[in-house]
Amino acid sequence: MRRQWIHVFLAALTILGGLAPLTPAESAGLLTGKTICLDPGHGGADPGAYYAPLDLSEADINLDVAYRLAALLQAAGARVVMTRTGDQGLTEAERAAFCNRAQANILVSVHTNSFTDPAPNGVLTFYGKRSAAEDRRLAQALHDAMAPVLQANAPSPATFIDYGVRRYGAGVLRRSAMPAALLEPAFMSNPAEAALLATPITTAPGSGVFTAGCQADSYRRGQIAQSAYRGILAYFTGISKEARAIPTEPAT
Numbered sequence: 272m273r274r275q276w277i278h279v280f281l282a283a284l285t286i287l288g289g290l291a292p293l294t295p296a297e298s299a300g301l302l303t304g305k306t307i308c309l310d311p312g313h314g315g316a317d318p319g320a321y322y323a324p325l326d327l328s329e330a331d332i333n334l335d336v337a338y339r340l341a342a343l344l345q346a347a348g349a350r351v352v353m354t355r356t357g358d359q360g361l362t363e364a365e366r367a368a369f370c371n372r373a374q375a376n377i378l379v380s381v382h383t384n385s386f387t388d389p390a391p392n393g394v395l396t397f398y399g400k401r402s403a404a405e406d407r408r409l410a411q412a413l414h415d416a417m418a419p420v421l422q423a424n425a426p427s428p429a430t431f432i433d434y435g436v437r438r439y440g441a442g443v444l445r446r447s448a449m450p451a452a453l454l455e456p457a458f459m460s461n462p463a464e465a466a467l468l469a470t471p472i473t474t475a476p477g478s479g480v481f482t483a484g485c486q487a488d489s490y491r492r493g494q495i496a497q498s499a500y501r502g503i504l505a506y507f508t509g510i511s512k513e514a515r516a517i518p519t520e521p522a523t
């Protein structure tokens with residue numbers, strides 16, 4: 272039953288089309304010399320959000336998206352380190368400390384959003400340090416690359432909301448020594464979105480080399496990884512995207 276649903280939605284998504292990936296020749300070497308720390312949110316005793324109808328745990332989605340993103344970044348020459356490569360439980364402080372020890376140039380924490388009301392869906396990107404223009408610039412570059420792709424391919428594009436870039440003082444963001452951003456690409460509490468996100472994890476980590484389970488950009492998780500990858504490229508290389516005004520910080 273579960274797999275049938277997944278296949279129906281994946282077939283529908285393939286028809287809708289997606290983001291054309293950069294060819295290896297186009298991206299080769301663009302990130303050489305950069306160390307990127309990816310932080311798949313949650314894990315261990317903390318599964319994050321949970322969508323019961325599809326037995327979908329946020330921790331699993333986050334890890335899979337991070338692997339897909341890692342593969343793209345490595346293909347562009349980056350050194351990629353990950354705070355967790357399996358179902359380990361880590362504190363926010365441990366995540367930041369790991370990235371700091373690796374002397375990463377940037378930190379990208381991968382999450383999936385959820386809400387008590389099943390209706391909302393949309394994309395939101397956070398930075399965490401109170402006064403750090405570079406963190407905002409990273410978050411904005413990621414958001415600008417991700418929002419249009421995720422909206423265009425959303426189950427219901429008209430109701431897919433661009434929540435913009437906001438400040439959220441998560442420990443992993445605040446304690447990092449480098450620019451850091453946290454992704455909330457879509458709402459797994461939205462049933463149609465959850466169905467798209469239900470692509471199973473297909474590949475375990477290799478020996479030090481991260482491999483994506485499926486690079487096809489017609490998969491929702493692949494779209495998230497591809498668009499985040501383009502945002503990171505834009506951040507480091509300045510390729511694409513005009514400057515945008517930063518939204519006012521929410522009162523927290």
Ligand SMILES: [Zn+2]
Binds near residue numbers: 319
């Ligand atoms: Zn989360």
